[in-house]
Amino acid sequence: MPRSNIQRSNVRYSAPNSGDAANSHHRIKILKKVVLVTLAIIAVRLFAIQIIEHDHWVAKADEQHTLLEAIVAKRGEIYMMDGDEPAAVVLNQTTYQIIIDPSVTEKDKIQHALATYAATYQTADLDEVYSEEGLRYAIIAKNVPKSIADQIAAEEISAVWFAKNNQRVYPEGDLASGLLGFVNADGIGQYGVEGSLNNLLSGKDGLLKSTADVNKVALSIGNDNVKIPAEDGKNIVLSVDRGLQKGVEERAINAINNTAASNASVLIMNSNTGEVLTMANLPDYDPANYGNVTDASAYVNYVTDDPYEPASICKNFAFSAAINEGVMTPDTTFFNQHYEEVDDWKIWNAEQRSSLYGTLTMRQALYWSLNTGSIYALKLLGGDPTRINQQGREKLYDYYYNKFRLGQATGIELIEAEGYIEDPNEGWGRDSTYANMTFGQNLKITMLQTATAFSAVINGGYWRTPTVVKGELVDDKIVPLGSTSTGIEDKILSDETSAMMREMLINNRDYKVRDGTDRPGYDVGGKSGTAQVVRNGAYDDTFAELVGSYIGFVAPAGEMPEYVIMVRMWGEGQSIGSGDAMGLFDDISNYLINYLKIKPGA
Amino acid sequence: MALGLIIIYAIGPMRANVLNNTYGTNYGTHDFFLGQLRSVLISVAAFFLAFKVIPYKYIQKYSKPIMITALALSVLLWVLALSGSSLAKCELGECRWYNLGPVSFQPAEFLKLALVIYLADFLTRKREEGVVGKWQEFWLPLLLVCGLSLFLVVIAQGDLGTGVALISIIFGTLLVAGVPAKQYLIMLALVLVVAVGAVATSAHRMERVNAWLDTLQGAESSDSTYHIENAMLAIGVGGLTGVGIGNSVQATGYLPESINDSVFAIMGETFGFIGLLIILVVFGALLLRMLKVADGTADMDRRILVIGVFSWTLAQVVVNIMAMTSLVPVTGITLPLLSYGGTSMLFIAFAIGCVCQISCYTSREVIKNEDISSRGRLGGSHHASRRRSS
Helix, strand or coil: CHHHHHHHHHHHHHCCCHHHHHHHHHHHHHHHHHHHHHHHHHHHHHHHHHHHCHHHHHHHHHHHHEEEEEECCCCCCEEEEECCEEEEEEEEEEEEEEEECCCCCCHHHHHHHHHHHCHHHECCCHHHHHHCCCCCCEEEEEEEEHHHHHHHHHCCCCCEEEEEEEEEECCCCCCCHHHHCEECCCCCEECHHHHHCHHHHHCECEEEEEEECCCCCECCCCCCCEEECCECCCCEEEEEEHHHHHHHHHHHHHHHHHCCCCEEEEEEEECCCCEEEEEEEECCCCHHHHHHCCCHHHHCCHHHHCCECCHHHHHHHHHHHHHHCCCCCCCCEEEECCEEEECCEEEECCCCCHHHCEEEEHHHHHHCCCHHHHHHHHHHHCCCCCCCCHHHHHHHHHHHHHHCCCCCCCCCCCCCCCCECCCCCCCCCHHHHHHHHHCCCCCEECHHHHHHHHHHHHCCCEEECCECEEEEEECCEEECCHHHCCCCEEECCCHHHHHHHHHHHHHHCHHHHHCCCCCCCEEEEEEEEEEECEECCEECCCCCCEEEEEEEEEEECCCCCCEEEEEEEECCCCECCHHHHHHHHHHHHHHHHHHCCCCCCC | CHHHHHHHHHHHHHHHHHHHHHHCCCCCCCHHHHHHHHHHHHHHHHHHHHHHHCCHHHHHHCHHHHHHHHHHHHHHHHHHHHCCCCCEEEECCEEEEEEECCEEECHHHHHHHHHHHHHHHHHHHHHHHCCCCCHHHHHHHHHHHHHHHHHHHHHHCCCHHHHHHHHHHHHHHHHHHCCCHHHHHHHHHHHHHHHHHHHHHCHHHHHHHHHHHHHHCCCCCCCCCHHHHHHHHHHHHHCCCCCCCCCCCHHHCCCCCCCCCCHHHHHHHHHHHHHHHHHHHHHHHHHHHHHHHHHHCCCHHHHHHHHHHHHHHHHHHHHHHHHHCCCCCCCCCCCCCCCCCHHHHHHHHHHHHHHHHHHHHHHHHCHHHHHHHHHHHHHHHHHHHHHHHC
């Protein structure tokens, strides 16, 4: 028993009594056990956490440490043409919101900084913000440019911080708002080019996957950091001419102010290429403050997205069809008795002067816009001058729908509505429907479809996909953007048909030459259209509300026309005749000649 | 200490970065490392001072003035804090430090050392007087001194962690001082009741207890379980071998107090299970060595002192690590010698220095006995366990 001997000797040496010391030794043994047991418990616990639950904690750590951050792609800018040079009409700007924590009492400093630098951007009253109890977050200024935000940041006020915004800026204000559209608060394009070309403009956001610290700052720790760079959006150059668009919009506003119309839409396109030079919708709105618009109809691009009845403008298409089929010439005659009876309906001419009663040429029918004349063209298409038949309907349908592509989306780079053309063989009252279609009622087509088809009528018979995009801007150069337009070119009418139509359309405006509206040295052709409005399922014969349209072309005398202008004016409950639309056309056609410096022909 | 230095070196820059980003402070990359290096150097100096320079006799002689000074410093801090003086440094509403320009000083750490020295002297004297266990001569003065210390630390400074260390010191020393078992257990029960009462009546302490219970049950994460969850996450991520020095992600701001109270968790992430096991073994060896020194010390005064230091170290190590592994609720307590924090390291280094001095002193006097006894004890237990298993 060596151990107890030692203890005894120790005890004798130091302690008052031996029992106490043995007790002390015993108690130290207890402490030793305490140490071993607790450390063992801890070791087991560590084994459980680090070895058994290891995967669980690693998964949790990934969840907590991994930062997935979108690298935001820069949205492309939008340009129009200024002569041959692109000119920016939609730009980006980084602006800042100023946010404060009112619980940090630095009101005087903040007030001073705001008053000194950013008074015009202030959106909230500081006294009001500070009077609200418990408020920790208040936006006090918006749209603050970087330079000013930097100045305020330099003041180093601890209660102030900044939130970055990417903002669209419109140097031309309201110009072409219906065409351009806007970008909503989520950064997504709405309406117009912003909406239809959103994918191209917005580009592709990149992705940053990394291990991050608690402040979401990426760390260099970890092996699975991923960086996919953002693809910035494309800078889109529109074919629209900025100056022409501006001039046309001014004239359209004048027309609205001087007539009962509340709305006007104008489309100018190159009849030989399909390029849109102007697409105006008025009244317009400020795309930078799109939220201020009270009626969402203000966003609508009526040129492409609102099918309607262009009325007698469609006589061009019925006439073209009959001429192209070789069953009619401008000199073909018919008997006009002011009305035509179809399916027991009497369809009347708008123009009923007695001098027109009797035998007339088709040229005269177009000049006076006689519905009886266009119905006669439909009869000729059917091969039976006495009545409308199935063959006539099918032929007209073939021309309207398949050749002129009316009632079909054109394929332009914009949001489009299709409209419709009635089937020639289904339903009841086919003959009267088709009779109506010859003068542009009982169908729904867009202004763009109409103007594209009209271009084919006058350009030698080529239907070409219209386009509003010239290309993308890369290093200040315009590069074609192949994928946006389908680019169809389809010869649908003979050269002769087209020539005859041009001759008749120019003839339509001979009185305009006489009264000096159309200047000598220029060929201006045109056709009006006045549509009745459907009320309770039938055309309203009181003419209380009418939609006025006019389409025409401008060319140096004796030359192939290059420009088609289409005008549409309307107002709810207002009787807008084609005369109002024609007035605006006259104004614009002359402005176009001046603006584009079109030289007179021989 | 070297290990602590490596860890602080590795995570100090991250800590500085996080603090700079979060609070707009301006810590340099190596500020924390240099701070820790300074603390380590001072602590090593203190260790050798206690080990080789100051004979324990002097320390023993001045035990009363030391205790009075320590209490006075804590009282003064309390008064300064109440009067709102800038000399008192407060964090999160608790004023535990003196603000002395570039350095700060935590009197509670000094109080732990002073209490160990004082109790060694006090309990020995009472033993010699033969009044251990008597109400008037023993318990009353003891309760007065200990009660005042605990009041200053737990109530005035709101430092429950140091309170736990003090209680551990008190009961550790009482245990070896030969207090009758019945009285000892009654006192222990009383303190437990008071402690439970103190926790139950304090909303913020109850929150920690609830957070701990929530974590144990695997309940939904919340703000209050954040600290403990992230400590376990750091340890769990470490796995068997750890992520390696400088690769700790939890240290980049996820884990609160990553360089002081939670440094064990960061070590777990960095060095893994093997690393932590080594740390545990080192601490275990240190603690057992202290017990051996105490056992082998003939002088009761010194024996109690060693047990005081042992209890102090044990409390800090066990409570800190158990909090990090969710075995007990989170309490603000540093891991001895490894955590960032100058005062804590300084005093425990000094205390261990004292133990080393005693151990040399002791082994010189009972050198033969100790050798024999240790061998015998090892053999005996070995043998015994074999017998049980057969």
